Amino acid sequence: MHILSSLDEVLDRYDAVFCDVWGVLHNGRRLYPGAAPALQAARKAGKTVILLTNVPKPRGPIPAQLDRIGCPRDAWDVIVTSGDATRFELGARAPGPVFKIGPEEFDRTLWEGLGLQTATLDRARFVAISGLNREDETPEDYADILAQAKARDLEMICANPDIVVRVGDRLVWCAGAVARDYSAMGGRVVMAGKPHAPIYDLAYRELETHTGRAIDKSRILCIGDGVTTDVAGANGQGLDCLFIASGMHGEALFSNGALDAAKIDAALAAEGVRATYVMPELA
Structure with a gap:
């Protein structure tokens, strides 16, 4: 090196x-x-x-x-x-329904035009995550959701494999951290990013x-x-x-x-x- x-x-x-x-x-x-x-x-x-x-x-x-x-x-x-790469995976699973995790306004363009229907976790056919819902949350806040998804053997589509990202002087958790935890539980995870x-x-x-x-x-x-x-x-x-x-x-x-x-x-x-x-x- x-x-x-x-x-x-x-x-x-x-x-x-x-x-x-x-x-x-x-x-x-x-x-x-x-x-x-x-x-x-x-x-x-x-x-x-x-x-x-x-x-x-x-x-x-x-x-x-x-x-x-x-x-x-x-x-x-x-x-x-x-x-861009994840939209292909999401479109292939339309109309779903999907249980979405992520900040609604930030990731709106990820879902547009794909014909995906949303549902509660107990009715969803798969889970898709673009990020944590709020910046003050941690991956541990999603433990119950992951346990329920794993119990139903739901596949998770993760739009951002990053674990953390630096925002100014802070490190903020990304979707990849939740997907990592789901995979560690034996959950099925699909990722298209780096x-x-x-x-x-x-x-x-x-x-x-x-x-x-x-x-x-x-x-x-x-x-x-x-x-x-x-x-x-x-x-x-x-x-x-x-x-x-x-x-x-x-x-x-x-x-x-x-x-x-x-x-x-x-x-x-x-x-x-x-x-x-x-x-x-x-x-």
Whole structure:
């Protein structure tokens, strides 16, 4: 694993970048200062930048959200979301009915136009989760719901495999934490976002459409801060990975203000994954 000071050091090895959003480009409140300029420089060098995010909604509203926090449009070419990949799984199970978990207004576009009917848990044919209903909740608050779903052997569709995400200075639980607990109980879970294959399959198709040609996997670089999502997903796809050691980790992988290689190695080894490169933050 090579420690980089600039993305420019390795850009000539790649034709495309799959870049995570939360934890790499922004923290939910503001842009990280060096991230957008790094992606702009990559595009100026002729690289295609695909923002690959586990946000549990289709890509439609994402550009406007990035606009609001000041992310320039020329920092990316295409956006691919877990919501895009998950809608296929949801549509295949229409009309349901489905028992939904997640903030209604935030994830509204995830469900639109799929013809899904909603129901109480005792009448539902499957469960779908886009996030916790409220930011002040924890996965433990869903223990009773999970027990009831498991008793009926209901399948769970999880629109966001992330366990936590950094929002400003706080870590907020994501849908993946509830899905993790359901899986640990023996429940059946389907996920389309990182690190799972469907979101990458969609990204490859979008990349080929944008460039007009197939790009060999050896020429694609993944960038992300999630060990179990970004790094594991890249490993599973046979793609090189640049691990961002801040993001959701804050200062946990640093010592005295500098990257701590031993801590990084331990964090990756704990999940059985590897990174090709590491940076403190994207720049």
